[in-house]
Amino acid sequence: MRTKTRGYSDKSYVTLEQKQCIVCGCTYDSGALLLDMKLRDTFDHYTVTGNGLCPEHDKLFKDGFLALVECDEKKSTIHGSTIKPENAYRTGKITHIKRTVARKIFNVEIPDKLPMMFCNEETTALLESMRPKGEDENGKH
Numbered sequence: 001m002r003t004k005t006r007g008y009s010d011k012s013y014v015t016l017e018q019k020q021c022i023v024c025g026c027t028y029d030s031g032a033l034l035l036d037m038k039l040r041d042t043f044d045h046y047t048v049t050g051n052g053l054c055p056e057h058d059k060l061f062k063d064g065f066l067a068l069v070e071c072d073e074k075k076s077t078i079h080g081s082t083i084k085p086e087n088a089y090r091t092g093k094i095t096h097i098k099r100t101v102a103r104k105i106f107n108v109e110i111p112d113k114l115p116m117m118f119c120n121e122e123t124t125a126l127l128e129s130m131r132p133k134g135e136d137e138n139g140k141h
Contacts, residue, residue, distance in 0.1 A: 068116070
């Protein structure tokens with residue numbers, strides 16, 4: 001990998017792959033190294049290639065939690081009842097709820113492979129009102 005020195009650009013033909021967390025939006029290293037097959041200096045040091053789950057949200061997902069990501073409906077682009085991640089205007093509030101509890105509260109089937117859903121401010125407020133008194137967002141007193 002080349003660095004910026006006399007006669008060379010700051011581009012390289014290898015890059016470290018990163019993903020963007022679909023829940024919180026942070027970028028994280030995937031552990032993969034990408035190579036330009038024609039060995040052209042086209043890459044920056046890091047390249048974000050798509051969405052995934054950061055280690056924190058991957059653990060919560062594997063522990064049976066569903067992430068509810070609050071977004072502003074008026075500022076988001078909604079097609080029917082669907083919001084694509086790139087069209088969601090996120091407020092920054094994320095609520096984690098056990099998948100089994102979410103199915104009961106919302107009375108809807110939630111696929112096991114779905115790590116997150118978008119929700120509006122009213123849904124977040126409703127869930128906050130249902131939290132037992134003295135319990136924090138991690139379920140601890």
